[in-house]
Amino acid sequence: MNTQGNISPVDKELVERARRGEIAAFETLVRSHETKVFSFALNITGGDHELAQDIMQDALIHAYRGISSFRGDCSFSSWLWRILKNDFLRYREHAAFSREEPDNRKGNAVDDHEPAVELAIMRQERLLLLRRLVAQLSIEDQEVITLIEFQELSVDEVAALTAMSIEAVKSRLHRARGRLTELVKKNKNLFL
Amino acid sequence: MDDRCRQIDALLTEAMTRELSPEERCSLDQHCASCPDCAAAYRALLTTRELLRNHRPEDDAPPTILRENLHRRLVEEQAQQAGKRPALGLRWKLAFGVSVCMLLTILGYFLMPAFPDKGDEGTILSRTTVDAKEPLTIKITYTADRPLTDVAVTIRLDEGISFYSDDEKLRSLREYTWHGDLRTGINEIPFVVTVERMGTHRIRTEASYDDYRHRHDVELQAEQRTVIVTYLSYKKRPL
Numbered sequence: 031m032n033t034q035g036n037i038s039p040v041d042k043e044l045v046e047r048a049r050r051g052e053i054a055a056f057e058t059l060v061r062s063h064e065t066k067v068f069s070f071a072l073n074i075t076g077g078d079h080e081l082a083q084d085i086m087q088d089a090l091i092h093a094y095r096g097i098s099s100f101r102g103d104c105s106f107s108s109w110l111w112r113i114l115k116n117d118f119l120r121y122r123e124h125a126a127f128s129r130e131e132p133d134n135r136k137g138n139a140v141d142d143h144e145p146a147v148e149l150a151i152m153r154q155e156r157l158l159l160l161r162r163l164v165a166q167l168s169i170e171d172q173e174v175i176t177l178i179e180f181q182e183l184s185v186d187e188v189a190a191l192t193a194m195s196i197e198a199v200k201s202r203l204h205r206a207r208g209r210l211t212e213l214v215k216k217n218k219n220l221f222l
Numbered sequence: 223m224d225d226r227c228r229q230i231d232a233l234l235t236e237a238m239t240r241e242l243s244p245e246e247r248c249s250l251d252q253h254c255a256s257c258p259d260c261a262a263a264y265r266a267l268l269t270t271r272e273l274l275r276n277h278r279p280e281d282d283a284p285p286t287i288l289r290e291n292l293h294r295r296l297v298e299e300q301a302q303q304a305g306k307r308p309a310l311g312l313r314w315k316l317a318f319g320v321s322v323c324m325l326l327t328i329l330g331y332f333l334m335p336a337f338p339d340k341g342d343e344g345t346i347l348s349r350t351t352v353d354a355k356e357p358l359t360i361k362i363t364y365t366a367d368r369p370l371t372d373v374a375v376t377i378r379l380d381e382g383i384s385f386y387s388d389d390e391k392l393r394s395l396r397e398y399t400w401h402g403d404l405r406t407g408i409n410e411i412p413f414v415v416t417v418e419r420m421g422t423h424r425i426r427t428e429a430s431y432d433d434y435r436h437r438h439d440v441e442l443q444a445e446q447r448t449v450i451v452t453y454l455s456y457k458k459r460p461l
């Protein structure tokens with residue numbers, strides 16, 4: 031556990047102000063972390079945009095309410111996605127959450143003559159399919175895949191963000207990539 | 223899966239984390255040319271790698287509506303905390319954003335001598351038109367000139383309008399009573415409704431405190447895509 035505290039001085043100041051009830055300070059904080067957190071929300075929900083928004087919204091309100099319990103021993107985004115993760119798990123437990131199976135779409139292989147728009151749509155569909163596979167990983171694996179593969183953070187940055195050692199991040203990444211590869215292979219026909 | 227396929231499968235996993243040597247690539251290509259199963263796995267993995275390479279971090283930026291909704295909810299949250307009174311006690315499903323969600327306000331005045339003493343049924347206070355498709359957040363605002371305890375605010379809905387909530391039980395309610403204290407100054411009690419049927423519907427709100435009953439009516443006239451919201455008169459009378 032990194033005990034040096036991974037919160038930047040700017041965030042620290044904003045957290046202080048948010049604790050005193052300054053909405054604008056809280057919103058500024060959210061703004062600088064929202065993409066990483068939303069990326070995680072998208073992966074955790076298997077690419078369900080609407081659900082990801084709902085869960086993120088709830089998590090942010092819970093974060094605002096609980097801002098005084100944030101001690102700054104991890105980054106603000108790391109703290110946020112812990113809340114988001116708990117909200118999502120609670121949601122999955124209570125709501126009748128039936129995970130949609132990826133549809134067995136029989137698309138044509140992309141060829142050079144396909145118009146750009148078609149190609150973009152295809153990419154979106156495939157990305158959705160990939161997110162559904164990512165959602166099947168453990169939450170810990172999803173976290174590292176989101177940060178490194180979707181948010182392009184370096185191993186060092188992830189270590190700083192999550193208060194994990196660099197070695198631990200590396201081994202988790204290796205394991206997560208291996209599991210994702212197995213899932214892709216198992217579902218290879220969906221990528222046709 | 224035969225032995226050769228197993229070897230290729232292991233090589234495919236390797237290909238995800240490192241560049242293959244020309245020899246490895248050659249044997250992979252050769253095998254895939256005659257084995258559709260391995261070829262499909264190879265293609266799927268290449269697609270995955272390409273998807274992740276083309277994905278930019280900013281592609282996952284949340285929509286701006288999320289910020290707008292958050293702002294609205296934070297303001298509500300702060301108002302509730304400042305008022306030190308319980309929230310509605312229901313987990314209202316959040317409505318959409320400021321852009322699509324009209325904020326309607328029913329003003330109520332308690333013991334405000336400066337407020338004109340109008341009270342006839344049918345007097346129109348104001349009128350506005352909103353989008354029928356979206357949930358409407360209605361805020362009942364009470365301005366009190368002194369702290370009031372044990373106030374009950376009952377919200378009654380006509381058929382054709384319902385409370386907007388995750389909870390099915392709440393959606394089927396026709397009436398909901400909020401109990402709480404009001405502080406000096408402005409107090410807001412928000413709730414969200416949706417119009418389900420065309421036609422004219424009413425929302426009746428009634429606050430009881432001390433020896434008075436305070437009524438406000440709102441009329442929603444829903445046609446096709448719009449709702450005309452009419453704020454009808456308020457009325458204060460002894461219990």
Ligand SMILES: [Zn+2]
Nearest residue numbers: 227257259260
């Ligand atoms: Zn094979």
